[in-house]
Amino acid sequence: MEQLLNLLPPLLEGTWVTIQLALASTVLGGILSFAAGIGKLSRNFFVRAISVAYIEIFRGTSLLVQMFWLFFALPLMGISLSPVLAGILALSLNIGAYGAEVVRGAINSVTQGQYEAAVALNFSKRYTLWHVILPQALVEMMPPFGNLVVQNLKDTALVSLITLADLTFRAQNLRNLTLDSVPIYSLTLVIYFVLALIFMSGMRWLERVIAFRVGVAQGRARA
Amino acid sequence: MLFGIEWDTSSDLAFAISILPILLRGLIVTVQATALGFVIAIVLGLILALLRMVPLKIVSWPTAIFLEFVRDTPLLVQLFFLYFVLPEYGIVLPAFLTGAIALGLQYSGYTAEVYRAGIEAIPRGQWEASIALNMPAWLLFRDVIIPQAFPRIVPALGNYLVSMLKDTAILSAVTVLEMLHVGRIIGDRTFRYFIPLTMVGGLYLVLTLLSSLAVRFTENKLPKDGIPLR
Amino acid sequence: MNRKIRNMIASTLALALIGSLAFAQADLTEIQESGSIRIATANEIPYGWIDENGDARGIGPDVAEAVLANMGVTDIDWTVTEFGSLIPGLIADRFDMVAASQAVLPARCEQVDFSIINSSYGEGLLVEAGNPQDIHGYEDFVDNSNLTMGIVSGADQLDFAQAYGLRQNQIVSIPSNTDALSAVATGRVDAYAATGLTVGRLALNSEDVEAAEPFTDPVVDGEPVRSFGAFTLNADSDEFREAFNEELGAFQETQEYRDILLSHGLTEQDIDAALAVTTEELCSGEG
Numbered sequence: 189m190e191q192l193l194n195l196l197p198p199l200l201e202g203t204w205v206t207i208q209l210a211l212a213s214t215v216l217g218g219i220l221s222f223a224a225g226i227g228k229l230s231r232n233f234f235v236r237a238i239s240v241a242y243i244e245i246f247r248g249t250s251l252l253v254q255m256f257w258l259f260f261a262l263p264l265m266g267i268s269l270s271p272v273l274a275g276i277l278a279l280s281l282n283i284g285a286y287g288a289e290v291v292r293g294a295i296n297s298v299t300q301g302q303y304e305a306a307v308a309l310n311f312s313k314r315y316t317l318w319h320v321i322l323p324q325a326l327v328e329m330m331p332p333f334g335n336l337v338v339q340n341l342k343d344t345a346l347v348s349l350i351t352l353a354d355l356t357f358r359a360q361n362l363r364n365l366t367l368d369s370v371p372i373y374s375l376t377l378v379i380y381f382v383l384a385l386i387f388m389s390g391m392r393w394l395e396r397v398i399a400f401r402v403g404v405a406q407g408r409a410r411a
Numbered sequence: 412m413l414f415g416i417e418w419d420t421s422s423d424l425a426f427a428i429s430i431l432p433i434l435l436r437g438l439i440v441t442v443q444a445t446a447l448g449f450v451i452a453i454v455l456g457l458i459l460a461l462l463r464m465v466p467l468k469i470v471s472w473p474t475a476i477f478l479e480f481v482r483d484t485p486l487l488v489q490l491f492f493l494y495f496v497l498p499e500y501g502i503v504l505p506a507f508l509t510g511a512i513a514l515g516l517q518y519s520g521y522t523a524e525v526y527r528a529g530i531e532a533i534p535r536g537q538w539e540a541s542i543a544l545n546m547p548a549w550l551l552f553r554d555v556i557i558p559q560a561f562p563r564i565v566p567a568l569g570n571y572l573v574s575m576l577k578d579t580a581i582l583s584a585v586t587v588l589e590m591l592h593v594g595r596i597i598g599d600r601t602f603r604y605f606i607p608l609t610m611v612g613g614l615y616l617v618l619t620l621l622s623s624l625a626v627r628f629t630e631n632k633l634p635k636d637g638i639p640l641r
Numbered sequence: 642m643n644r645k646i647r648n649m650i651a652s653t654l655a656l657a658l659i660g661s662l663a664f665a666q667a668d669l670t671e672i673q674e675s676g677s678i679r680i681a682t683a684n685e686i687p688y689g690w691i692d693e694n695g696d697a698r699g700i701g702p703d704v705a706e707a708v709l710a711n712m713g714v715t716d717i718d719w720t721v722t723e724f725g726s727l728i729p730g731l732i733a734d735r736f737d738m739v740a741a742s743q744a745v746l747p748a749r750c751e752q753v754d755f756s757i758i759n760s761s762y763g764e765g766l767l768v769e770a771g772n773p774q775d776i777h778g779y780e781d782f783v784d785n786s787n788l789t790m791g792i793v794s795g796a797d798q799l800d801f802a803q804a805y806g807l808r809q810n811q812i813v814s815i816p817s818n819t820d821a822l823s824a825v826a827t828g829r830v831d832a833y834a835a836t837g838l839t840v841g842r843l844a845l846n847s848e849d850v851e852a853a854e855p856f857t858d859p860v861v862d863g864e865p866v867r868s869f870g871a872f873t874l875n876a877d878s879d880e881f882r883e884a885f886n887e888e889l890g891a892f893q894e895t896q897e898y899r900d901i902l903l904s905h906g907l908t909e910q911d912i913d914a915a916l917a918v919t920t921e922e923l924c925s926g927e928g
Contacts, residue, residue: 248619249612250577253591257612260595260604263733270735338483345485349584351722356488364684364819365693367847369495377484377492384483414809498827506813506829586813586829596814599725599795602732602752 192371195362199372202358203379209272209344209354210387213279214337220284225291226317239288246285252346254278259350275347283340287333294328295321323402330398334391338384345380355379413596420601427606430597434610437593438618444511444579444589449572451515456522460530463523482520487581489513494585510582518575525567529560562633569626576618590614669881672737677716679736680705683724685818685835686842687905688742688760688870691721700760701740703901705872708888723817725795728753731875738885742870744797749873750924756872757886758923759893760907761915764801764866765840766790766853767825767833774831778857779805782832791815791830798834801859801866818843825850836868838906869918 227239246254255278258269269277298321306316348357359376363369412418414436419429462474481489490513497504504512533556541551583592594611598604672678682689682701689701697706697719706717720736727739731753742760743749768776774788775781782788783805791813792798802812813830815821821833826849833840837856844852858865872889874882892898893916902912 245612245616249615250580250591252580252583253608253612253615256591256595256604257608260598260729261608263729264603264605268733268735342483342485345487346581348487351720351726356485356491359488360491363495364817367823369492369499373488373492373496376488377480380484380488381480388483412803495823498823503827503829584816586815586824588809588814592814595725596794598729600799602728604729 191368192375195372195375198358198362199355199375199379202353202355203383205353206341206344206355207383209275209279209347209352210337210341210383212276213283213344214340216276216280217283217287217336217340218333220280221287221291224284224288225295228288228292229295242281243285243288246281247289251278251282251343252349254282255346255350271347271350271352274350275344275352279340279343279347282343283336286339287336290329290332290336291325294325297328298324327395327399327402330391330395334388334395337387337391341384341387342380413593413600418597418601420603423606426601426603427610430607430610433597434590434593434607434614437588437590437611438614440507440587441576441579441589441618444507444514444582444587445572445576447508447511448514448518448575448579451512452518452522452571452575453568455515455519457526459519460523460526463527464530478520478523481517482524486513486517486578487584489517490581490585506582506586510579510585510587514575514578514582517578518571521571522568525564525571526560528567529564530556532563533559562630565633566626566630569623569629572626573619573622576622577615580615668878669884672881673713675716676714677718678709678714678738679718679720680738680740681720681722681727681730681736682739683727683741683818684721685724685741685839687838688836689740691719697740699740699742700870700902700905700907701742701872703905704759704889704892704898705738705740707897707901708885708892711888711892712884723795724793727795728873731873734875737875737878737881739873741873743873744868745871745920745923746797747924747926752876754874754876754878754882755920755924756874756882756889757893757920758869758871758915758918759889760870760902761911761918762836762838762868762870762907763858764798764868765835765837765856767821767835767840767843767850768831768853769825769828770849770851772851772853776832776853777855778853779807779834779859780857782807782811786811788831789813789829791821791824791833793818793821793835796835797868801861802834804861805859822847822850841906867914869915869923871920 224239224242227235228243230236230239255274258274258278259271262269262274302320302324303316306320311320344354345356347354348360351357355376359372362372366372413433416433417429418433419425459474459478463471463478465471465474490510493504493513493516494506494509497509537555537559538551541555546555579589580591582589583595586592590611594607595604597607680697680702682691682697682699684690685699687699689697689699692698697717702719709715709717718736720730722730724741727741727743728749730736731739742762743755745755745758749755766776766778768774774785776788779801782790782802786808789811790802790807792802792815794814794816799812813824815824815830815833818835818839821835822843824830825833826847832853833843835843837852840852844850858867860866872885874885899909899912903909
């Protein structure tokens with residue numbers, strides 16, 4: 189037991205880094221999801237092309253390859269990102285591409301009637317998107333987004349392979365020092381599991397809040 | 412040199428062409444790992460899904476918790492666990508096998524969900540009719556449930572196959588010489604990372620495209636309403 | 642999307658990108674004025690490692706700290722990374738210097754610069770306790786193609802192994818020196834190829850492994866391999882390198898320098914051999 193307690197401080201330091209990485213990449217990934225998801229539905233050819241290219245490339249290649257590329261290949265082009273930036277960027281770009289498909293699917297699922305009503309009410313395209321379509325789509329998006337958030341959390345473990353001192357990196361270091369794999373990896377897995385449960389309940393709370401708020405917004409649009 | 416093939420650093424194009432056969436050797440390992448991992452995932456997932464449906468709480472609850480645990484923890488850490496912990500209990504598996512098992516284990520969490528969703532989607536009437544007809548459970552599953560669940564399950568499983576293909580890159584962390592690891596070694600020896608890593612990315616795109624097409628093809632071949640009985 | 646938000650995001654990304662662009666390489670005046678420097682090492686005892694307290698120790702770090710102190714630089718920001726990432730990290734300006742006693746090789750000289758020679762060492766093989774496969778040198782791997790050898794990615798032992806004609810499936814690329822012990826102890830590889838000192842120190846950590854004795858150095862191009870280690874620097878840090886070399890040269894004439902190297906396991910002959918060779922000779926392929 190005491191042995192386990194000794195392992196906790198370095199692992200918890202790593203956990204804090206993992207949490208920060210997960211939050212930062214979720215937020216940035218979310219922004220990218222909306223940008224690319226909406227972009228893919230755009231009338232503008234270039235916007236659509238860029239969105240499609242981005243989504244296909246980052247969904248079609250492995251996250252670890254993307255991370256290594258940003259960390260090892262990019263410096264040779266003159267742009268040397270620190271491990272933190274490379275890690276967050278890779279995670280965000282990756283989860284953003286998957287999220288984009290969720291956004292696109294959710295927007296497409298909003299019934300045609302909403303668009304027609306907006307035209308009848310003389311709303312501009314932008315107003316329609318922002319105040320009518322997106323709120324309804326947002327409710328559709330939340331469950332798949334919840335899955336993506338957990339997936340992103342699990343993906344943060346990969347940053348340990350580009351020398352970022354997250355939970356997995358700390359676990360590896362501890363093992364190198366003490367050669368005691370069983371308690372270290374068991375504890376690490378449990379911590380990730382607990383984090384996942386926390387993130388999942390957070391997302392479920394967010395789902396409920398949004399469903400509630402969207403209800404209010406719909407009321408406003410009608411008035 | 413790797414795998415007995417020398418690379419040519421005289422120009423970028425020569426370099427790219429010379430390392431392609433080396434990267435393809437890695438690609439073979441990637442495909443092999445995916446194939447083995449996928450087989451493990453669909454078999455193990457089925458077993459776990461069935462265990463979870465057993466009426467006994469003492470069987471279904473631990474299974475459900477195990478499945479949730481496997482689904483919500485990182486593949487990399489599961490891989491390290493298998494790679495470093497098993498030897499402490501005397502089980503030393505080669506790195507490739509350890510990697511395939513880790514992939515199979517993580518994805519069995521997902522395939523079990525797919526099976527569950529597929530089976531639950533079957534109308535209640537089918538189950539009730541089988542009870543009325545006094546059908547034994549094994550016959551029910553073999554001739555009624557599975558043929559109907561199959562077409563719904565295949566696309567989802569296919570997506571996970573493509574996903575697993577990309578996850579094999581993680582095996583590079585435990586010395587498996589799959590595509591990414593080979594690309595990285597070339598970079599470590601020549602200090603030229605851009606071309607190998609970009610080529611690895613391109614090869615993954617090709618693999619993903621091909622396997623997506625294969626999955627789509629299989630999907631279309633399957634009858635929508637279920638496989639007809641003999 | 643809202644134009645305001647779009648612009649915000651664009652400018653944030655632009656700023657982040659600019660902020661992370663490669664800075665000027667290790668600048669002598671900058672380092673001396675700030676009194677701080679970033680150094681990387683690869684966790685390989687005894688050449689450079691981080692101990693349980695988080696302090697950097699080893700042939701590289703100890704000498705570097707002493708020399709830099711003489712230059713007025715006392716704040717060292719240590720990074721530990723994989724051996725294979727040391728030179729790429731240097732090129733990418735992630736750190737100013739590498740203190741891992743990396744062997745000076747012509748291929749490396751093309752990418753980076755080295756200080757004057759600081760250490761010299763021979764080779765070794767780490768095997769399971771009792772040496773069940775009776776391994777005493779690289780030739781044994783040629784005779785028995787079932788034997789596997791673990792090598793850290795980026796290390797020059799790969800060149801020796803390939804010079805002996807070992808097949809690719811006999812070579813296992815392990816990520817770092819610290820994974821080597823368990824790889825040998827669990828039988829995943831039959832031997833771990835590294836410098837003699839590395840192997841000796843690893844053997845001290847566990848009863849499950851030992852250094853292969855007697856051991857014959859691998860012979861490449863007719864000469865038994867002897868490697869010479871130095872500090873690695875970015876190719877553009879000429880001014881800093883010259884200043885560092887001056888101080889290092891002066892330090893190498895002191896007894897303190899010899900004591901440091903002896904305390905980490907080098908012999909007097911190793912030290913004399915190191916002081917007798919120049920970096921230029923090694924970079925051009927002679928010596």
